[in-house]
Amino acid sequence: MDKKLKSIAQKLAKKFDGQLDDSLEQARVIVPSGKIVELCKELRDKHDFESLTGFSVVDYHPQTEPRFHLIYQFRSIAQNIYLEVRMELNGSELLVDSVTGIYPGVNWYEREAWDMFGIQFEGHPDLRRLLMPYDWEGHPLRKDYPLGYEEVQFTFNYDEIAKRKPSPKE
Amino acid sequence: MTMLEKVDVTLDELRHLVSDQALTGDTLLLNMGPQHPSTHGVLRLLLELDGEIIINCIPDVGFLHTGIEKNIEAKTFAQAEVMTDRLDYLNTMGNNLAYCLAVEKLTGLDVPERAQVIRVIFAELQRIASHLIWLATQALDLAAQSVFLFCFREREIILRIMELCSGQRMMTTYFRPGGLWRDVPVEFEEAVRDFIAYFPKRIEQYEGLLTKNPIFLDRVKGIGKMSKEEALAWGASGPTLRGSGVDFDLRKAHPYSGYEQYDFEVPVHEDGDVFARYMCRMQEFRESLKIIEQALDRLPMGPVRSNNRKIVPPPRAELGQSMEAVIHHFKLWTEGYDVPKGSVYQKVESPRGELGLFLESDGGPKPYRAYWRTPSFNHIQLFSWLARGHYVADLVAIIGSVDIVLGDTDR
Numbered sequence: 001m002d003k004k005l006k007s008i009a010q011k012l013a014k015k016f017d018g019q020l021d022d023s024l025e026q027a028r029v030i031v032p033s034g035k036i037v038e039l040c041k042e043l044r045d046k047h048d049f050e051s052l053t054g055f056s057v058v059d060y061h062p063q064t065e066p067r068f069h070l071i072y073q074f075r076s077i078a079q080n081i082y083l084e085v086r087m088e089l090n091g092s093e094l095l096v097d098s099v100t101g102i103y104p105g106v107n108w109y110e111r112e113a114w115d116m117f118g119i120q121f122e123g124h125p126d127l128r129r130l131l132m133p134y135d136w137e138g139h140p141l142r143k144d145y146p147l148g149y150e151e152v153q154f155t156f157n158y159d160e161i162a163k164r165k166p167s168p169k170e
Numbered sequence: 171m172t173m174l175e176k177v178d179v180t181l182d183e184l185r186h187l188v189s190d191q192a193l194t195g196d197t198l199l200l201n202m203g204p205q206h207p208s209t210h211g212v213l214r215l216l217l218e219l220d221g222e223i224i225i226n227c228i229p230d231v232g233f234l235h236t237g238i239e240k241n242i243e244a245k246t247f248a249q250a251e252v253m254t255d256r257l258d259y260l261n262t263m264g265n266n267l268a269y270c271l272a273v274e275k276l277t278g279l280d281v282p283e284r285a286q287v288i289r290v291i292f293a294e295l296q297r298i299a300s301h302l303i304w305l306a307t308q309a310l311d312l313a314a315q316s317v318f319l320f321c322f323r324e325r326e327i328i329l330r331i332m333e334l335c336s337g338q339r340m341m342t343t344y345f346r347p348g349g350l351w352r353d354v355p356v357e358f359e360e361a362v363r364d365f366i367a368y369f370p371k372r373i374e375q376y377e378g379l380l381t382k383n384p385i386f387l388d389r390v391k392g393i394g395k396m397s398k399e400e401a402l403a404w405g406a407s408g409p410t411l412r413g414s415g416v417d418f419d420l421r422k423a424h425p426y427s428g429y430e431q432y433d434f435e436v437p438v439h440e441d442g443d444v445f446a447r448y449m450c451r452m453q454e455f456r457e458s459l460k461i462i463e464q465a466l467d468r469l470p471m472g473p474v475r476s477n478n479r480k481i482v483p484p485p486r487a488e489l490g491q492s493m494e495a496v497i498h499h500f501k502l503w504t505e506g507y508d509v510p511k512g513s514v515y516q517k518v519e520s521p522r523g524e525l526g527l528f529l530e531s532d533g534g535p536k537p538y539r540a541y542w543r544t545p546s547f548n549h550i551q552l553f554s555w556l557a558r559g560h561y562v563a564d565l566v567a568i569i570g571s572v573d574i575v576l577g578d579t580d581r
Binding site: 023024025026028050051052053054056058059071073075077080082084103104105106107108125126128129130131132133134140141145147 | 183186187231232235237239240241243244275276402403404405406407416418423424512513514515517524526528530538539541543547548550551580581
């Protein structure tokens with residue numbers, strides 16, 4: 001692994017009380033929830049990470065503490081390195097600070113995370129559903145959301161099927 | 171809630187995105203799409219117009235959402251690859267490449283040299299094919315219809331080469347973890363060499379039709395300007411980033427499949443407007459041809475699949491003679507192969523930019539989570555401020571220049 005990347009990852013893990021995982025030639029820093037805004041500010045201002053290129057969520061249901069991992073992919077073109085930060089999130093919290101103020105490009109990624117996993121972002125300017133219809137119920141990419149094998153609902157039997165339809169548990 | 175009592179979308183939901191004049195009716199709210207020839211798919215743009223000038227542009231996606239990420243979680247690693255073709259349907263080989271590289275990294279599979287070189291040839295052919303669609307539609311949106319027809323004619327040659335090797339024109343699934351589906355047929359090299367000899371003249375023809383055409387230049391210069399800082403903050407990548415003066419190409423910066431062995435340039439333009447992005451892509455045609463030619467010259471003989479029978483299926487010829495092969499074949503086709511626990515973020519340079527696959531395995535035969543970081547998803551966000559202050563007709567040029575694919579966006 002790149003030496004510069006390793007030293008940044010170590011510093012970050014120390015400062016934010018996290019662990020460093022460098023398997024498969026990648027740098028990952030696993031941090032507890034909270035402080036993501038400070039972390040992003042630190043990375044952008046002190047370590048030259050200009051972009052947050054990717055952001056997604058992994059659901060570890062039925063484990064609840066932590067239930068989710070929020071995965072931030074930082075990119076630094078100046079130093080030519082990528083850094084992954086995984087933030088743990090308990091199933092009971094579901095409220096995270098938005099980082100749109102620091103990296104505006106993460107806007108839609110956070111909307112997608114709300115749409116697909118039901119995680120809310122505090123301070124997001126426009127937190128609406130992105131890919132699913134606006135009146136959709138549930139958050140499809142959660143592990144307790146059923147995949148298919150459902151009866152098709154038509155206008156005449158919508159209510160009847162809705163009664164026995166499996167639904168995600170909140 | 172029953173189906174009949176659905177809520178109507180009112181302006182209330184979008185009030186924070188439009189100006190106050192929209193509420194009094196001084197400005198006009200207009201839907202562009204989802205069924206519109208210039209939105210390159212099912213993209214809906216809600217425009218707030220003052221006369222013909224765009225004050226606000228609100229992109230709305232999701233019409234092509236097919237739940238590929240959720241579906242991949244229910245399939246084995248071998249089955250899931252077929253879904254990756256359907257993401258960015260103009261860059262099928264590139265999607266396969268990202269997926270195969272990620273699985274290879276997780277399992278520690280080796281890929282023979284011949285397979286690596288053929289992968290590079292196809293990735294670059296696919297880049298040319300994708301750029302041809304971009305050029306065709308960009309020109310068509312700006313009313314140059316003959317370029318559209320020429321580009322589709324040339325793309326057909328590439329699609330025929332793909333059909334020759336994989337049996338499919340578009341949804342190829344030709345790359346497999348550990349190598350390729352099969353070796354290329356003997357006609358392959360001649361077909362590609364013919365194309366390399368034929369295509370430079372065509373690029374000159376496109377350039378003659380567009381690059382120095384004053385009508386075209388009037389429509390593209392100074393439109394949709396994006397500065398270097400904005401491009402970086404919004405996470406742009408690919409030609410959209412390079413058009414704003416940032417020299418970053420994953421093939422050079424983080425080489426995969428042996429890209430470090432090829433000699434090619436990365437075109438960069440400083441202006442950040444539609445014309446700069448146009449020039450970047452036009453020059454990439456020639457760079458891709460250069461890579462293909464070098465790859466053909468070095469194409470070594472040898473196997474095209476890894477010998478690791480626990481993951482790569484045995485060749486058909488072995489099945490009649492070896493009991494081991496039959497067992498492996500049966501195991502691979504019934505339950506698939508287990509991938510060690512871990513996660514990987516694999517990024518490749520797709521024609522549109524950085525295509526990243528975050529693949530996590532829990533040690534079983536199915537992916538635990540597959541997340542596609544797609545360039546089009548990222549780039550459609552840009553329209554919300556890139557279009558501001560331009561005419562509706564210029565928005566069409568901006569959409570074309572960013573080169574979006576809605577299958578890539580909605581997944």
